[in-house]
Amino acid sequence: MLEAVERKIAQYIAELEDPDAVALYRRLPAGKRLRARLILTIAGTGLPAVETAAVVEMIHAASLLHDDVIDDAFVRRGEASINALYGNKTAIMFGDVLYSKAFHELVDIDRRIARVISRAVVQLSLGERRDVLLGERFNPDREAYLGMIYQKTASLIEAASEAAALLAGKRPEPYRIYGRNLGIAFQMIDDLLDITQPSEVLGKPAMHDYEEGKTTLPYITLYEHLDEAGRAKLVALHGRRLRPEDQAWILAKMQAHGVLERYYAEARELVEEAMALMEQEGEPNLEAIARKMIERNY
Ligand code: FPP
Ligand code: MG
Numbered sequence: 001m002l003e004a005v006e007r008k009i010a011q012y013i014a015e016l017e018d019p020d021a022v023a024l025y026r027r028l029p030a031g032k033r034l035r036a037r038l039i040l041t042i043a044g045t046g047l048p049a050v051e052t053a054a055v056v057e058m059i060h061a062a063s064l065l066h067d068d069v070i071d072d073a074f075v076r077r078g079e080a081s082i083n084a085l086y087g088n089k090t091a092i093m094f095g096d097v098l099y100s101k102a103f104h105e106l107v108d109i110d111r112r113i114a115r116v117i118s119r120a121v122v123q124l125s126l127g128e129r130r131d132v133l134l135g136e137r138f139n140p141d142r143e144a145y146l147g148m149i150y151q152k153t154a155s156l157i158e159a160a161s162e163a164a165a166l167l168a169g170k171r172p173e174p175y176r177i178y179g180r181n182l183g184i185a186f187q188m189i190d191d192l193l194d195i196t197q198p199s200e201v202l203g204k205p206a207m208h209d210y211e212e213g214k215t216t217l218p219y220i221t222l223y224e225h226l227d228e229a230g231r232a233k234l235v236a237l238h239g240r241r242l243r244p245e246d247q248a249w250i251l252a253k254m255q256a257h258g259v260l261e262r263y264y265a266e267a268r269e270l271v272e273e274a275m276a277l278m279e280q281e282g283e284p285n286l287e288a289i290a291r292k293m294i295e296r297n298y
Contacts, residue, residue, distance in 0.1 A: 004045055005036045008054035012101055024094045027085065028061060029077040034186070034293070035060055035160040041285045042164035042175060049167055051109050056117065056160050058102035063124055063156075065095035070132060071212060113163045120159030127151025135213030138238040142220050146184070153190075154183025174277045181274040182290055188267040189294065191216035195251070196260065207247050213239040218254060218263050225257040268294055 013025045036053035043049035065082055067073070069091050074084035083091035106114050130148040139145060161179030165172040191209060195218055199206045209216050215223075215238065223234055230253065237246050254260050271294045278286040 001040050001045060002033050002036055004050045005033065005040070005053045005057065006030065008050050009058060012054060012058065012105060016097065016101060018097075021094065021097055024082065024086075024090070027082060029079050031061075031077055033057060034289075035157060037289060038157070038160050038179065038182075038286070039164040039167075041289065042161060042170070042283070043168040046167075048109055048113075049164065051105060052113055052117070052160075052163055052167065055102045055106045055109070056156065056163075058098045059117070059121060059124075060156060062095040062099035062102070063128070065091045065098070067128065070128065073208075110167070112166050116159045116163045116166065117156075120155040123151045123155035127153070127155065131214070134215065135239070137213075138223075138235045139215040140220055140223050142217060145215065145217055145220060149184060149187040150180070153187040154180050157183035157186065170281070174281055178274045178277050178286065178290075181270040182293060185267040185270040185274075186293055188217065188263065188270075192218060192260065192263055192267070195254070207242055207250070210238065210250070211240065211242055218259050219250075221259045221263060222250070222254050222257060225259065226253065 010025075013022055016022075035056045039049055039053040039056065043052070064076065068076055068081040069083050069088045074081055076082075081091070082094060103118070106117055127148055127150070130144075131152055134144060134148055158176055158179035161175040161182075162172045165175035191214075194209045194216070195207060197206060210219055219234070223231055226234060234250070234253075237250070242250070271290045275287045275290045278284075278290070
């Protein structure tokens with residue numbers, strides 16, 4: 001099903017008539033293609049759905065190229081990132097190429113689809129900026145964090161689901177909520193795996209979020225449970241390289257306070273709500289996608 005999307009993206013890249021862009025594109029690992037999968041599952045494999053899926057995946061890829069520069073991340077999907085291989089300038093410029101070509105194609109698909117997707121990309125950009133701002137110091141505000149992950153991650157997944165429903169002539173509302181819940185839960189699981197999984201499984205360094213300054217929800221919840229000395233220690237570790245004993249301390253405290261189980265249950269609740277909606281809409285394949293997401297370990 002996804003081959004049609006891969007072919008469409010390859011066609012868009014070939015249309016650039018630029019050997020350098022083709023070569024860089026070949027170095028990009030495809031990833032899970034979650035957004036494309038959602039679009040085709042909701043809207044089928046007609047041309048507008050395949051084009052929308054290709055555009056959304058290109059925008060997503062562009063955003064990750066920029067994100068790895070912003071985050072100083074040298075590993076993406078288990079492989080050296082484009083910024084690690086060719087430097088920040090190349091990663092930014094290739095991101096711009098993917099992003100602008102995607103928009104060029106988007107305007108020809110359908111005005112409603114273009115509006116839904118472009119609105120989400122504004123949110124995506126604002127979300128990335130908020131992520132960076134929140135990372136400047138320890139952030140104990142869970143609402144601020146939830147708002148940021150909605151913007152940074154859930155907005156494009158929500159838009160992909162809504163756009164696909166519009167293409168298919170389905171009622172967009174349940175699909176929008178499905179996408180939003182899935183997107184927030186996706187980021188929550190990402191944040192959890194950063195803490196619980198070893199780097200070999202993650203394909204990137206473990207517990208890197210906190211070192212980078214990201215006070216993800218498990219850290220906010222832990223902070224709420226700690227006494228004053230514990231809070232001071234946690235805040236002092238924020239944004240620093242964590243020694244193995246620091247990592248062990250954080251993990252032990254999270255386990256002692258049941259932070260990770262509760263957090264996983266929260267993400268699971270969002271996914272279950274999404275699955276229930278899709279059961280009502282008679283969409284078993286979308287239920288399956290949601291279930292798989294909550295059960296992943298990387
Ligand atoms: C990954 O977050 C980043 C995003 C989901 C969004 C990034 C958005 C931008 C850079 C702005 C939009 C730019 C364009 C060109 C459309 P993360 O760092 O938490 O996840 P990671 O661990 O996968 O890096
Ligand atoms: Mg990142």
